[in-house]
Amino acid sequence: MHADKKMCGMEPSSEYVDLAAEVxxxxxxxxxxxxxxxxxxxxxxxxxxxxxxxxxxxxxxxxHLARLRMARMVTTRQEGTSVLYRLTDEHAIAVVAEAIKQAEHAVANGQLPPHHHSAGQPRAGS
Incomplete structure (x- = not known):
């Protein structure tokens, strides 16, 4: 069981920690x-x-795209004379989304940040 956790990289001693810092x-x-x-x-x-x-x-x-491409976060496709860029997978957006949520918390001044409000749900204090 411990080996499974280490393989997924979620242990402090994981070999992926340095690569995660690069990401x-x-x-x-x-x-x-x-x-x-x-x-x-x-x-x-x-x-x-x-x-x-x-x-x-x-x-x-x-x-910037070259850096993202070297990190394998974006990939390219040639269409005629144009080079089109796309996300390689959903992981880069997941990291960015979590960072934005953390930023919302940082400026929320004790209020619930926007990502905690779902449509049709009243806001705290209203």
């Missing part, structure tokens, strides 16, 4: 977070469209 480091840039969020909304996008969405120059976005 968090790569996702520590606001532009890269915006890219991940943009690719979550639209399955595939070229650099120019991503640059417009995140409000940065295509050359800068291209550099």
């Amino acid at each position: 968090l480091s790569i996702l520590s840039d606001p532009t890269r977070i915006r890219i991940v969020l943009a690719l979550r909304q639209v399955d595939e996008l070229p650099v120019g469209a991503l640059a417009e969405i995140v409000g940065k120059k295509p050359s800068g976005v291209s550099q």
Whole structure:
């Protein structure tokens, strides 16, 4: 049973801790977070469209995409003369989503953050 926990990487002594820190480091840039969020909304996008969405120059976005691609968080597909970028899997968005939830808690000033409110449910204190 202990071996199963270690294999999944959830033990403090896991061999994946250093790699997890690298993942968090790569996702520590606001532009890269915006890219991940943009690719979550639209399955595939070229650099120019991503640059417009995140409000940065295509050359800068291209550099961020290269880092995400090296980390295997995004992948590419050629369509004619365009290179389309997409998330490799759901894990990068899961990390970003949890970080955003934590950020919401950090600024909630003791109130329930937005992700705790479901549609049609009254807010605390109302």
